[in-house]
Structures are given as C-alpha cells and as structure tokens.
Amino acid sequence: MVGSEASDSQRRGRPLLATAAQQFPAPTAEPRRSRTRSREPEEANTRTEQEPELNMRKEEEDKIRNIKMAVEDEFAKVIPADSLKLIKKVSLELATKIEQLQKTNSRIMQHEKDIECLKMMRVPNGMKPVSFPYETPFLDSLTFGESSWHVEIPEQTTLRDAKKIIHCSYLHSMRKIDLMIANAQRVDLRKATKKSEFVNKCSESFKSKVQTWRDLDLDFEEEEPEANKITTSMVESKASNVYNKTVDQAAALVKKRKDHLKFQEKKKQDMVNKMLLKTPEELLKQTIDARIKENVKQRSANSSRDGVNPHLNSASAFVATTSGMQSDPVETFWIETAKQNNKTQQEEMVRRFLDLTRSMTAPELKILMDCGKGHPGAYFYVPEYNRAISQWENKLRWRLFHSESEGDSQERSVWWKLRSRRSTPPCPHKLADEWEVFIYELKRGVFTTAYGKRSSLKFSQSCISNLSRVAKWGIQMLREGPVGAVRTDKDGGYALVWKQSLAKAVLDSLSLPVYGERFAHEAMVEDIAQDYTYIVKYIGHQTEDADL
Incomplete structure (x- = not known):
C-alpha cells in the first residue's frame, strides 16, 4: 500500500487485487493468440462439462443476493447493522430450510415408490440388485431348508429365489427406516419454516439490540437513532414482507426445476420412442457406420502427411x-x-x-x-x-x-x-x-x-x-x-x-x-434402455473407446 495515492477511507472498500491491477495492468493477449486458438476446442469441452455446475452456482448466488436485497429494502436505515445482519442470516436459513423441505418431500415420495416396488419382490431402479458370488446349477436345483430373519419363504424355493426374497425383504426394512427418518425431518422443517416462527426470530434479534441502546439512557438530541423510533409491530410487519418474498422466490425456483424435469422426461421419452421405431438391424448398422466413418476420418488425417504412405x-x-x-x-x-x-x-x-x-x-x-x-x-x-x-x-x-x-x-x-x-x-x-x-x-x-x-x-x-x-x-x-x-x-x-x-x-x-408380442409398461422400457446404456459403456471401457 506504499505506492497507492488513494486515501485510507477510499481504500477501505476496495479490494487489494483491484488496486494492484490498476498499478500493474495485465499484458495484452496478442502474443499468445496462436496458443489461445489451439486451446479453443479444449476450453469449449471444459465449458460444456462445467455448464451444469456453473448454472447451479449462479442460481445459488442469485438466491442469496435477492434475499439480502429484500431484507435491505425493508429494514435499511431503520434498525442497527447488527440486527440487520441477524435478520439476513435468519432469512437465508429460511430459504435453505424451504429447499430442504422440498428435497425431503421428493425423498419421501421416492421411498414410498421403492417400498411399493419391493413389496412386489422387484428391486427398484438405482438400487444394487441381488448379487451371486458365482454361477452354479445348484442355485436353481437345491432348495432352502429353513426360514430365518422373520422372512416368509415358500416351500420348494430354490436358492436363487430365496436370495432374492431375503434381499428384497432387507431392502424393504431399510426403506421403512429411511421413510421414518424422512417423515421426522419433514415435521421439523415444517415447524421451522412457519411464518410466526420467522417473525418471532426477527423480532427477538431487533429487541435484543434496541434494549441495549435504551439501557444507556443517553440524550441523542436531533441525531436520535432510527432504532428508537421503530416499534415491535413495525418490525413484525416488515419481517412478514421478507417472509413472503422469500417464499415467492422459493416457489419460482421449484417451478423452474419442475419444468426442467418435465423437459428431460419428454426428451428421454422421445429417445425411447425413436429407439422403438428402429429395428435391431438398423441400430447395428447405424453404430457400425458411425465407427467406420470415424476410422476413415482418422485414416485420412494420418495419410495426409508429407512423404510416403x-x-x-x-x-x-x-x-x-x-x-x-x-x-x-x-x-x-x-x-x-x-x-x-x-x-x-x-x-x-x-x-x-x-x-x-x-x-x-x-x-x-x-x-x-x-x-x-x-x-x-x-x-x-x-x-x-x-x-x-x-x-x-x-x-x-x-x-x-x-x-x-x-x-x-x-x-x-x-x-x-x-x-x-x-x-x-x-x-x-x-x-x-x-x-x-x-x-x-x-x-x-x-x-x-x-x-x-x-x-x-x-x-x-x-x-x-x-x-x-x-x-x-x-x-x-x-x-x-x-x-x-x-x-x-x-x-x-x-x-x-x-x-x-x-x-x-x-x-x-x-x-x-x-418371438411373440409382449406388453411393456414404462418402467420396463426404462429398464431396457438403462441396460442398453450399461452394455454400451462396458463395451466402450473394454475397447478404450471414448465415444462410447
């Protein structure tokens, strides 16, 4: 800070990096033009991969900025800075708890779907299926001799089916426990996001600060602080406005996410419909043609060098x-x-x-x-x-x-x-x-x-x-x-x-x-598509093919 000409009051709100940037301007990008151009494809790929993460970060920053602006619009120059800071913190906690409540409700719905699926002895999507250490004909020939762990196993059940029943029963119990935990969290979050609870917290943060000023028993004459003029009812009214704005912002964010999920589901359904319209021969030809085209392109690029083939x-x-x-x-x-x-x-x-x-x-x-x-x-x-x-x-x-x-x-x-x-x-x-x-x-x-x-x-x-x-x-x-x-x-x-x-x-x-006709519901089609993607990823991993 020795070479800076700005006063102490002017430098107080300015970052050090900004001051250093003014003293030492960044060099121009002209000498590195060729290197920058060569990195353009890599930078484009990096931007594509980081785009979802940047969008989530931008949404979070916008949410925090909007909540702080709403609190400042209601309480600016009315209450002390410490109380304003506490109210901002309470408002941000309210927005976070509202978002946690939405996630908890989604988790409850998913747990209920998984429980219904496990009742039918089907492993839901996303759960690890029953594992068999090794394949042997004894899994289908031998029968399970005893029932344990309070699981009803029918007579003459093969070892394979017995393992599936026990696995599904175990997952069913685990999902019940998870559902109980999620319901308890939901009750606690609904209580914490009540309007009266939020208004009381804001009022208490204001009263604790104002009472300290009044205990001093000072005569401020004409410069009496605004905190001594505002009443508790006014603070509660303004806190109610902040609560409404926070809830409106959370509702808009939930609507935006639901619209995005609908768009993704429609896109996935369109892809499945296109796959169903094509025959296996067409899918095979399309995959082979794409790989041959890529190989021909690489071969042409290699043979374009100077010299002998x-x-x-x-x-x-x-x-x-x-x-x-x-x-x-x-x-x-x-x-x-x-x-x-x-x-x-x-x-x-x-x-x-x-x-x-x-x-x-x-x-x-x-x-x-x-x-x-x-x-x-x-x-x-x-x-x-x-x-x-x-x-x-x-x-x-x-x-x-x-x-x-x-x-x-x-x-x-x-x-x-x-x-x-x-x-x-x-x-x-x-x-x-x-x-x-x-x-x-x-x-x-x-x-x-x-x-x-x-x-x-x-x-x-x-x-x-x-x-x-x-x-x-x-x-x-x-x-x-x-x-x-x-x-x-x-x-x-x-x-x-x-x-x-x-x-x-x-x-x-x-x-x-x-092959005969078979009725396929939506879950079955999704399972088939997911299995197909797993197979393609496995082939790509075995062949070291980045495109797959």
Missing part, C-alpha cells in the same frame, strides 16, 4: 514375411494402388488381401487381428535380412513337412540335404498350429534383436515399420468389404464370412415365429 513399408514387411512373396512386386502393387485409387484398383486390393488372409493359419490370422494398441508388434525390415530369414523359414518348413510325412525314405533323404545357399521355393504345405506359432515367435525374436541393433547397421536406409498399421489397414478393409472376420469359439482364431449371408441368417432368425 505410412502403410507402405509395414505392409511390404508383413506380406513378405507371412506369405513368402518378394518385396518388389508387393511394393509395386501398393504404389500403383495408391496412384490409381479407382473402384477397380480397390476391388483388386480387397481381392489380394482376402487371398492372403484365406491362406493364413489360425495363429497367423489371430496375430494379425490382435495387433493394435496393446500389441504394437514392432518389426524391423531390411531387404537383405528379410531374404535370409525367408530362405531359412522355407528350408525349415520343407524339413518339417518331410520329417512328418510318410513318403519314400530315399525321397526324404534328398530333402534332408537342403544345405545349398541357392533360393529355396516356399513350402505350400500347412504345418501344425504349434509349429506355426514356433516359427512366428522365432522370427519375431530375430527381428526384435535386429531392431535393437539398428544403429550398428551399415545400410543407408533402414525400413523400420510397425505391424499395427497393417492390422488397422486389414481391419478397415474387412469392415468396408463384403467379407468380414468373426471370432470362433473352437481354436480362438477368426473365420472369414460373407457379411450379406450373415446378415440374412440373423434376419431369418429374428423373423422366425419364436
């Missing part, structure tokens, strides 16, 4: 190491496809990819589909290394095939002498899954070792790729093309199916005379 090297490495193809024709195929992005080339790309996946074994296809965020699958691809490893793999596959086959011993002896450095053709025969996994793990170990020593290589350009890009490309093609991959329950791999045939089979199963 990021899928080129990884695709060449993956195709060359899994199918035994040379890197040159594969690389040429990718470049031509990237240059001529018409329908014919796209169909050719799909055909080539499907031919490759059809020739894969279950472990290879599973490795391809599982590569993603959790399985980076880093590969180091250099033409010289790739050719050497491919030759080693071809020789190993031929040796394994002839060692397991039951052919002529002389023919086997010929293949046992495969020690030449010349090119060995790929083995067209499929081996057992255990050998496929062994070869894959061995190749991955070799590539990983080479990847760790990449700084000591003498090649001018080393092609380091990531298999996750190939997996994303393959999954994208399986989503957009006529053929899709479906997980099997036999070997843990994937099976390629025609999407049109699969959709037709699903629709035929839904159109069979298995």
